[in-house]
Amino acid sequence: MNLYPFKFKPILKPVIWGGSDICKFKHLEPQDGIGESWEVSGVKNNVSVVADGPLEGQSLDELLAGNTTRLVGKKVYDKFGKTFPLLIKFIDARDDLSIQVHPNDELSAKRHGSFGKTEMWYVVNATPDAFLYTGFAKPMNPELYVEKVKDNTFTDSLKKYSVQPGDVFFLPAGRVHAIGAGCFVAEIQQTSDITYRIYDYNRKDAQGNTRELHIDLAKDAIDYGMHDSYKTDYTPEQNRPxxxxxxxxxxxxxxxxxxxxxxxxxxxxxxxxxxxxxxxxxxxxxxxxxxxxxxxxxxxxxxxxxxxxxxxxxxxxxxxxxxx
The missing domain is CATH 2.60.120.10 (Jelly Rolls)
Known part of the structure; x- marks a missing residue:
């Protein structure tokens, strides 16, 4: 079978913090409350399906199983096997997302039998007051982390960035982060859906329940180091990568x-x-x-x-x- 460039049916994710821009951006029928569109996914129970061409209707898993190195390359297949290694998303945040962290490969394998989750964000659009958190702005350690989460001052220790289209942030596993309201980003990440939610602003749902937090699990996953900047600098150029x-x-x-x-x-x-x-x-x-x-x-x-x-x-x- 001749392999060709593949498009996949988007996997739209309705969430409480989702906005109304993803469908418009993707030229789809309007839907409100869509927070994510999973563009290319090998995540279990969320595997992408080919949208057109001779292999229309096949899942990404089926493509990979039938073509292995032709689809992903020998080095990639030797390293990641039958799991497609990247997850591509668009994210539209109408409200602030929770403060969270993702475990690395070693911790994810030990606890969840999963890959870790290193990712990056490219800011596609942003409202004038849009911001995000990434990394620590003040010294932090495991004991202080627990204390500041419990007394609702944890966000004071995080680096906060006002954002605009074209901004780039790299988030290795272990880096604490959160997307703020008004951000529309493209996200590239390892194939993993493991997230430890640290802080959710004490928000409650319609039934008066707070969301589950993973404060203890996150404690061992966090990279407590500090950097001068967590933003990726680059110089745009025309007609070259x-x-x-x-x-x-x-x-x-x-x-x-x-x-x-x-x-x-x-x-x-x-x-x-x-x-x-x-x-x-x-x-x-x-x-x-x-x-x-x-x-x-x-x-x-x-x-x-x-x-x-x-x-x-x-x-x-x-x-x-x-x-x-």
Whole structure:
């Protein structure tokens, strides 16, 4: 079977903090309260399904089982096996998300039989007062952490960033973080749904119940180190990839195009995912396959693709991610 660039049916997640922008951004019928769209997912019970083409209706798990190294690359398959290693999301926060942290590979394997969760955010849109938390702004240790959560002063110790479109944040497993109201982000992460909720502003649901917290579990998962800045600095350039993040789990670049771009992947040995941030265009590969891409769409390029050409229609902004 000839593998081709794949689009998947979005998995929309209604949540109490979700907004109304995801469906509009993705050119879907309006729905309110959608907090996340899972674009490419191998998470159990949330596996993506091919949207079109000869393999329409197949799940990502089925694609991987039938094609292994052709789909993800030999190095990637040897490392991650039959689990697709990345989860791609759009997140629309109408209200503040909880303060949380994700365990690393070692702790996740021990406690949950899962991968850890290192991730990154690219801010797509933001209201004028939008912000997020990431990392510590003041010295912290396990004992002080517990004390400050209990007396409702934990957020005072976190680094708070006002955000605007184009901002990038890398969040290795162990870094405390939270998305604030008014943020619309693209998230690239390891395939894991393990989250330890630390603090939720003492909010209650309609029945008067507070959400479950994982204060003790998080205590051993947190990286208590401090950094001067937790924001990723980069200089945008036209018509060439600009690397934003490179780690063992993914490498992500920004492409801002107003002219065609050719990409040679013959030595990569990994799948590639393109995430549409603005504009539209199309992608052709060396096999003669052609796929359109526009704002709000994500396209998975199989690892057996040697090269592609990207043709913007006017201007096109994409995130490109793969595993080195």
């Amino acid at each position: 600009v690397e934003l993040v490179s780690c063992p789990y993914f490498t992500t670049s920004l492409l801002e195009l107003n002219a065609p771009l050719s990409q040679d992947y013959s030595n990569l040995d990994s799948f590639i995912i393109y995430i549409g941030i603005e504009g539209s265009g199309h992608i052709t590969d060396h096999k003669g396959n052609k796929v359109s891409i526009r704002q709000g769409e994500s396209v998975l390029i199989p690892a057996d693709t040697q090269n592609i050409d990207i043709h913007p229609q006017g201007a096109l902004k994409l995130l490109e991610t793969f595993i080195k």
